[in-house]
Amino acid sequence: xxxxxxxxxxxxxxxxxxxxxxxxxxxxxxxxxxxxxxxxxxxxxxxxxxxxxxxxxxxxxxxxxxxxxxxxxxxxxxxxxxxxxxxxxxxxxxxxxxxxxxxxxxxxxxxxxxxxxxxxxxxxxxxxxxxxxxxxxxxxxxxxxxxxxxxxxxxxxxxxxxxxxxxxxxxxxxxxxxxxxxxxxxxxxxxxxxxxxxxxxxxxxxxxxxxxxxxxxxxxxxxxxxxxxxxxxxxxxxxxxxxxxxxxxxxxxxxxxxxxxxxxxxxxxxxxxxxxxxxxxxxxxxxxxxxxxxxxxxxxxxxxxxxxxxxxxxxxxxxxxxxxxxxxxxxxxxxxxxxxxxxxxxxxxxxxxxxxxxxxxxxxxxxxxxxxxxxxxxxxxxxxxxxxxxxxxxxxxxxxxxxxxxxxxxxxxxxxxxxxxxxxxxxxxxxxxxxxxxxxxxxxxxxxxxxxxxxxxxxxxxxxxxxxxxxxxxxxxxxxxxxxxxxxxxxxxxxxxxxxxxxxxxxxxxxxxxxxxxxxxxxxxxxxxxxxxxxxxxxxxxxxxxxxxxx
Amino acid sequence: xxxxxxxxxxxxxxxxxxxxxxxxxxxxxxxxxxxxxxxxxxxxxxxxxxxxxxxxxxxxxxxxxxxxxxxxxxxxxxxxxxxxxxxxxxxxxxxxxxxxxxxxxxxxxxxxxxxxxxxxxxxxxxxxxxxxxxxxxxxxxx
Numbered sequence: 001x002x003x004x005x006x007x008x009x010x011x012x013x014x015x016x017x018x019x020x021x022x023x024x025x026x027x028x029x030x031x032x033x034x035x036x037x038x039x040x041x042x043x044x045x046x047x048x049x050x051x052x053x054x055x056x057x058x059x060x061x062x063x064x065x066x067x068x069x070x071x072x073x074x075x076x077x078x079x080x081x082x083x084x085x086x087x088x089x090x091x092x093x094x095x096x097x098x099x100x101x102x103x104x105x106x107x108x109x110x111x112x113x114x115x116x117x118x119x120x121x122x123x124x125x126x127x128x129x130x131x132x133x134x135x136x137x138x139x140x141x142x143x144x145x146x147x148x149x150x151x152x153x154x155x156x157x158x159x160x161x162x163x164x165x166x167x168x169x170x171x172x173x174x175x176x177x178x179x180x181x182x183x184x185x186x187x188x189x190x191x192x193x194x195x196x197x198x199x200x201x202x203x204x205x206x207x208x209x210x211x212x213x214x215x216x217x218x219x220x221x222x223x224x225x226x227x228x229x230x231x232x233x234x235x236x237x238x239x240x241x242x243x244x245x246x247x248x249x250x251x252x253x254x255x256x257x258x259x260x261x262x263x264x265x266x267x268x269x270x271x272x273x274x275x276x277x278x279x280x281x282x283x284x285x286x287x288x289x290x291x292x293x294x295x296x297x298x299x300x301x302x303x304x305x306x307x308x309x310x311x312x313x314x315x316x317x318x319x320x321x322x323x324x325x326x327x328x329x330x331x332x333x334x335x336x337x338x339x340x341x342x343x344x345x346x347x348x349x350x351x352x353x354x355x356x357x358x359x360x361x362x363x364x365x366x367x368x369x370x371x372x373x374x375x376x377x378x379x380x381x382x383x384x385x386x387x388x389x390x391x392x393x394x395x396x397x398x399x400x401x402x403x404x405x406x407x408x409x410x411x412x413x414x415x416x417x418x419x420x421x422x423x424x425x426x427x428x429x430x431x432x433x434x435x436x437x438x439x440x441x442x443x444x445x446x447x448x449x450x451x452x453x454x455x456x457x458x459x460x461x462x463x464x465x466x467x468x469x470x471x472x473x474x475x476x477x478x479x480x481x482x483x484x485x486x487x488x489x490x491x492x493x494x495x496x497x498x499x500x501x502x503x504x505x506x507x508x509x510x511x512x513x514x515x516x517x518x519x520x521x522x523x524x525x526x527x528x529x530x531x532x533x534x535x536x537x538x539x540x541x542x543x544x545x546x547x548x549x550x551x
Numbered sequence: 552x553x554x555x556x557x558x559x560x561x562x563x564x565x566x567x568x569x570x571x572x573x574x575x576x577x578x579x580x581x582x583x584x585x586x587x588x589x590x591x592x593x594x595x596x597x598x599x600x601x602x603x604x605x606x607x608x609x610x611x612x613x614x615x616x617x618x619x620x621x622x623x624x625x626x627x628x629x630x631x632x633x634x635x636x637x638x639x640x641x642x643x644x645x646x647x648x649x650x651x652x653x654x655x656x657x658x659x660x661x662x663x664x665x666x667x668x669x670x671x672x673x674x675x676x677x678x679x680x681x682x683x684x685x686x687x688x689x690x691x692x693x
Contacts, residue, residue, distance in 0.1 A: 034673070
């Protein structure tokens with residue numbers, strides 16, 4: 001397909017969709033599927049068939065619509081209504097034009113003007129919930145692959161790198177390294193073989209942004225990677241995706257095949273000289289593989305153990321070749337940046353953090369689901385306006401950044417959420433998991449939970465991490481069972497410093513973060529466990545210990 | 552293996568396929584893979600034991616995978632595990648009759664539906680111990 005044909009196809013598909021009387025969109029992301037979206041979709045399709053041809057109505061599946069807590073969700077394009085908590089029995093009413101038939105649906109209609117939708121700003125998720133992830137034409141209809149065409153036809157690789165630099169986009173995997181700089185580093189290398197790797201090994205417990213992007217809009221990520229390949233001079237890309245994400249893997253495979261068939265990937269992309277292949281690599285359940293050097297080892301078929309850096313992957317990565325590694329969300333940001341320009345993107349967000357961020361809201365919050373907000377939105381806006389607040393109990397803390405992040409207490413609810421502000425209060429942006437805890441959650445136990453996670457996931461290569469996480473977990477376990485002393489607390493602090501300073505990779509260096517941040521903001525909870533042998537949240541089972549009486 | 556041209560780099564892909572075909576990775580199977588890919592058996596065993604996904608033991612007829620990601624943890628995943636452990640076997644093991652395996656997972660990414668359990672490949676949402684009881688009764692676990 002050439003660029004002209006692409007534009008023609010877009011116009012054709014847009015015209016076809018506008019000609020339809022109604023398009024009923026069913027959310028078929030993993031969240032909705034697990035509460036029965038498939039049966040709703042099949043019932044809709046069967047109902048449509050029973051009405052015979054000529055209805056001019058289409059039923060399609062889409063990616064995540066965001067409000068995962070109210071699934072299965074269906075969007076009716078004719079009356080612009082979103083319905084939640086549906087069952088297969090609602091299919092008839094959904095397709096009916098008769099108001100009396102539709103009455104039963106009214107109570108399950110979700111207000112699209114509510115803050116949950118109105119306060120969001122969607123760039124990465126713009127297509128999620130609107131296009132069918134299994135249809136290439138759907139993606140083309142919303143302007144898909146036009147950015148790739150623009151990059152190939154109107155821009156030099158150097159221009160593309162400059163545009164990304166101008167946008168101020170920073171890595172969305174958590175650390176926030178400027179994406180443009182990374183691209184420049186790889187582009188500068190003179191070796192003929194280079195690789196582009198998409199890190200989709202989303203391991204943080206409580207994070208499902210990347211999965212939703214891959215499931216809801218896989219072509220966007222492929223397009224972003226192809227543009228990256230063009231910019232840095234690579235001809236081969238890999239997507240390293242978690243083995244747990246079956247649906248994402250399946251949709252990516254479909255998307256890659258479709259794109260190759262239409263010459264949007266593979267050899268002679270858009271009938272031009274550029275070639276770029278993308279292959280999938282399936283992870284096998286190791287959190288440490290999200291670390292870039294461990295990820296490289298895993299793609300090479302080895303144990304996923306990190307190695308000493310430098311050399312960094314842009315200089316020597318996959319099989320020793322210069323390698324560009326970016327996160328799913330980072331690549332998903334690339335097509336809009338190329339389409340609308342780096343300056344447009346740089347106009348959104350705060351001084352140091354540009355654009356938007358996708359968060360996965362989970363835990364004790366009314367609206368669990370997937371949201372996207374401009375950088376610099378406050379936690380209060382995210383949790384209480386968009387998230388709908390905490391049901392039944394009082395807010396205690398929000399946890400960001402998974403096992404490498406920290407807990408944010410109530411007094412910081414009004415700080416803007418960007419890379420710098422979060423780092424200042426001892427947490428990190430992380431990949432975007434946001435878990436809300438109320439007063440029934442015990443912070444010491446949360447710290448113990450994350451330490452247990454790091455202990456299990458430590459690859460065992462360096463000693464501070466391998467032995468340190470075990471020691472720290474032991475102490476935290478003693479605290480939560482009421483068997484700890486004040487000395488243990490001191491030991492915990494010194495171990496935290498040791499791990500941070502001497503571990504080989506990010507896993508060990510950041511493993512103490514949850515402990516450090518809970519110690520900093522909730523010291524009284526530690527004290528209550530150690531001194532008074534009680535758990536203020538009433539979560540831990542502390543068995544009262546009998547005082548030892550000296551003989 | 553031939554799809555990957557017997558390349559050692561494709562070890563993880565080969566192990567994935569092997570586990571899909573045979574259900575688990577037996578020692579003789581690992582040895583065969585090592586020979587075919589021309590890798591030392593230690594490297595194959597090392598990789599197979601490093602990743603949580605690969606299992607060197609056969610799995611039960613029915614599998615319960617309880618998610619213990621943060622969201623599920625604060626929503627009460629431990630209670631679900633306790634229930635399964637009481638009625639079946641310890642987490643990470645299979646009942647002696649080979650009927651049920653109880654496993655745990657590090658976040659399956661269905662945090663909006665916490666606590667979640669994958670039962671024979673289907674995600675169950677907002678699981679309560681009674682729901683597990685119901686499923687266990689259905690398959691005849693005492």
